[in-house]
Amino acid sequence: MTVKRIFEIDPWKIISHKLDKEDKRLQESMTSIGNEYMGMRGMFEEKYSADSHKGIYLGGVWFPDKTRVGWWKNGYPEYFGKVINAVDFVSVDIKLNGASIDLATDKYSDFEVSLDMQKGILTRTYVVSKGNAKLKVTSTRFVSVAIKELYANRLEFENVGSEPITVEVDSKIDADVYNEDANYDEQFWNVLTKDVSAAKGRLVAQTIPNNFGTPQFTTEMAMVNTGDLKPVGEGQIGAKEVVNTLAKELVSGEKANFEKRVIVTTSRDYETKQALTQATDELLNMQAAQTFEQLLAQQAEIWAKRWQKADVTIEGNDEAQQGIRFNLFQLFSTYYGDDARLNIGPKGFTGEKYGGATYWDTEAFAVPLYLATADQSVTRNLLEYRYKQLPGAYHNARQQGLKGALYPMVTFNGIECHNEWEITFEEIHRNGSIAYAIYNYTRYTGDQEYVTHEGFDVLVGIARFWADRVHFSKRNDKYMIHGVTGPNEYENNVNNNWYTNMLAKWCLTYTEEIATKVGQDKLTALDLTAAERAKWQEIADKMYLPEDKELGIFVQHDGFLDKDLKPVSEIPADQLPLNQNWSWDHILRSPYIKQADVLQGIYYFIDKFSPAEKKANFDFYEPFTVHESSLSPSIHAVLAADLHEEDKAVEMYSRTARLDLDNYNNDTNDGLHITSMTGSWLAIVQGFAGMRVIDDKLEFNPFVPKDWDGYRFHINFRGRLLSVSVTKEKTKIDLLAGDDLTIKLNGQSEHLTV
């Protein structure tokens, strides 16, 4: 495993004093910022002629790109939903004595880039030379968490040479933008209108038409350029851009500021073009009332509140501290529950790989964090999101010739986008996680209302899918599920994946259990008969769950134990990660596991398995696990902690917490692994602190990693706010707000009062 750490260790900052051309994309990914509404990679404002990925994204704005595959299979979706690389409103071409600054070719010194996670602000500074001219440039930028539609950028210039110089900026809104992953190499934006004056510009663009009946999005971007630089001319309109030019002469030692603010509105919020423009005007006025310093202060204040609620403090280990803060920062930059129409995309606003807005990651890995660190309405919104997409899930099942609802691997609107048969058609365990999240929400919040109403519609759709997807094997007198891909995507098209079968069985049982709690009107509305429920029960009773009694383990799938079972430790180091060194054929046939599979199932129901079962399965599977999915280490950390294998738990924590910071999987240049960023939180809270909810009660069984002094975090639970502080000496749990609460700490009941 190779580690590539291009940023320095700092508890609150992502900071570097080096610009490495080779790692430019990696640096850009790591310095991404976002405010749920929009976000962007850390590419420079100014020209940069070497390899770079300019990426700006708007939440919920997407394009259905016609499916392109080598070989069509019946059932493939018509399009793949892509996060659109937005009209570029960030670029500012900076000219020194008439020539564009380009750090790819210019001489420069004193470089620093720093993402302040405490405040949500990205700064960058350097001194650039062209001939005798020497200019210090300092850029400060953020997307506002106070005014979501606002992007603000300040450039500070200082003539640090001995001769007078001219500084000129071309500040742009530019729709000449491509998605790197476009199937047909076309541009997704058509420009509708362009307006410009000396220091202002506005551009309205619309996504190109599509044949799939999904919405076309319109976006309006309006910039205002102010500061010490003065407009040159009345602005320019290009084929796809509007440009304001401003300039100033600086004598030696002289400083000047330039400020660019952009308001971004979209047809997601404003139906008509007129409403869009009106909203833009109002927002322009609103932001104009504050100075840049005031905006900065406001930004810092709101982020401070977020941190007050959710910060996890680690004493004695800055690497670990930086890791979890980076994860929480990027996660909250992607999704903070303000807009129920959004979800948590795999790359957030940090890249366009994978496409789609929603994966099962949300239900499996994000819901537990939001349950504990945000209002319960945030999680409820995440559940409602799936409820609203139930028609799409029914559509997906029909595409496979099946009954019921099949939630998609990747989607924007409920309709499956992904187009590999082994994933799209086979990685159906995802359906189980949708149901599990309902169970998890209900268990954590105690709210029975959702599961017996909208949630039940979802559960019934899922149960009907499973009941049709199983087949009966006569010679075994068992129901089986053939042709699936489990969470371990390093095996495809396997039979009787234990995780999938177990989850399907649980879905049927749980849905039947809830059916006894809903009203008759609901049953009637869903046409759910006693016969259908009896059939579910029969399938659940006769579901085949592969086990090896001798080894004391659940078997990953029918063929697993026939493999050449050599542990990962026997693979030469230079062959890792496997996905970059082995052929797909080699990977598929090997016993190596990409992410928790059997163990994911044990994690889901961690209190339902005996310690012996947990230990046997962990000890058997973990040695075959390469953790090449970013979703893997956290689950292993929680399980290792549960088994008191503390060193293993800490090792896994490091991998999840610093996955992107240390570029463990050598792919962070494409963007951050947003949905796995809950992993470090899970590892600390569910792992090290051993938090569980069992029979409506919070339980903790904490330990402190060897080289930490301690850690602290806050938790919401059923209207209470708790503080948990763990040191080597003791664990202190305080009720900060809400009614009295009885919890269990290390097996002992404790009654907490404010």
Added chain:
Amino acid sequence: MTVKRIFEIDPWKIISHKLDKEDKRLQESMTSIGNEYMGMRGMFEEKYSADSHKGIYLGGVWFPDKTRVGWWKNGYPEYFGKVINAVDFVSVDIKLNGASIDLATDKYSDFEVSLDMQKGILTRTYVVSKGNAKLKVTSTRFVSVAIKELYANRLEFENVGSEPITVEVDSKIDADVYNEDANYDEQFWNVLTKDVSAAKGRLVAQTIPNNFGTPQFTTEMAMVNTGDLKPVGEGQIGAKEVVNTLAKELVSGEKANFEKRVIVTTSRDYETKQALTQATDELLNMQAAQTFEQLLAQQAEIWAKRWQKADVTIEGNDEAQQGIRFNLFQLFSTYYGDDARLNIGPKGFTGEKYGGATYWDTEAFAVPLYLATADQSVTRNLLEYRYKQLPGAYHNARQQGLKGALYPMVTFNGIECHNEWEITFEEIHRNGSIAYAIYNYTRYTGDQEYVTHEGFDVLVGIARFWADRVHFSKRNDKYMIHGVTGPNEYENNVNNNWYTNMLAKWCLTYTEEIATKVGQDKLTALDLTAAERAKWQEIADKMYLPEDKELGIFVQHDGFLDKDLKPVSEIPADQLPLNQNWSWDHILRSPYIKQADVLQGIYYFIDKFSPAEKKANFDFYEPFTVHESSLSPSIHAVLAADLHEEDKAVEMYSRTARLDLDNYNNDTNDGLHITSMTGSWLAIVQGFAGMRVIDDKLEFNPFVPKDWDGYRFHINFRGRLLSVSVTKEKTKIDLLAGDDLTIKLNGQSEHLTV
């Protein structure tokens, strides 16, 4: 199963009196012609504005089209080799009183299209009306089997209206051509030179450059237009075309002929541009010496010789007769063994689907036919073709991280082109058929020279692949092969496919057997040690071959018997063919078999299995078989005949013989199933006549299908020519040429003399 028969029954002709726009592509496929060197679909010469597929192809001229997949997997090939749609030298725009004839919109009558298989000539006639003008057009065309580079087309015009008319033709060579399956929608031809005079035109084109180091092809096409029509102007040169215009006025009742001859040469045969042009000139002179009638007679004469050698005559069933003749005609049009650099593409010259020149179909289905109907050098050429591509096969194995040689699914040069992991990486049984063809050739011809020299290199490469591709399963104490796709492509990524494991074991054993016969120098050259040979033996001895003793069958693969085992007869008719009605997921999980899988293995070694074994497996698997591969029915026909299930054998014969004629699989519009066209011959000769070669001896166990009176065919065998005539009364086997021969007929030895 739907049958679509758009041509009439005729023992020697593919004839229709209807032009059905809906089935235009189907009609074009069926009326394809070829001469191994080049060929074309039966599209019209004149304009046709409705749906049609203009396809002209040159043997061995191809383009490496950069791979385009939805999701890249390590090990995928860089390009997919495509048969190039050639520069169009067929089009002749026919104008009646100045307006183009277009049967898609014009009124017409008396339409007939007829492919004369006895002579290798396509004719077409109709009467077209435009206003009061009425013209009878008769087209006759062929690609010469005497002068391979020659295409000849005669158009006969007759004014069948009452008023005088003008007939004008624009005769073209046009490089503005696309492949329907191009990955990047680009054109594969660049025009190098264009020359034209009043009635002659010449165009040289080259394939566009590629990044893969494969050859760029140059092709020169030269046309000469003659007859009663007189040139109008001095010819025209367009952006990508050359055009000759000729015209004539015809009074009522008057007739006129037009003749277009084209010489096509390529850089495959002539290295320099100069040599190409010189050859073209010589060929132009050569063809000019003969009248169209003389050329026609020559064409008929050569085809007559082919039929003398290979015709299978069926008495009493014209449907069956037409079927086998159509298959032999199209097969010989594609490959007649004249050029050892060519092979048998899946669509021949009848379409561009699938790409590639060579599939395992050649070894599995074509070699037996060519062994018996052509000189043994033809089959030897087919084997040498694979020997020459051994470096490519080693490359393919390396791509998968494996030792030895892996022959490709699809190729032009030995390098794998196909890019679905479940096929490319997993359908490795193909390697077994390459070895089997060597065994089959050696067994049939008695020639030990090939197998102990070049053939041994191939066998060792293949054996080394298998020895590395197996893995040892400790708990079973067996070698296994996981992650394969068997011949039944309706299941993917299965474990221990009996056919694959059996064939791998046989390859190892056979290679070891031959190793005992080759010289020490050969062993040394191949670095083949005793240790390696011992390892092969160990693997062969411990190879896992799944069996079910209770059912008495070999098990298709590990999970097969766990499926929901309902026979095909229980599938509602409107759901067939499955590949057009079911989702891929549904197909994969079902027990339905696309083509012989276990039975393919039994077919290969039909004399090594007991009648009870053959019967149990046939009776078990055939009811699950949907025969949706064109390669399926023939193997089942042979096995059914072997088991004396004569009705079944005849049913299967009909499916293979008339697969395209009756469009059984509803995909003949894309082109003919060339490589499966040996199926009807296999069904008759190996099936109905029961021909086998056992211990160097030819054996026959014939029967005559109920509604046939009898059948006759010729066979080559080790320097002899035999005639086999089977009627309900008796079987007559005559030695027509060669040394005395002892054969077995119905178990009795017969000594044959000339």
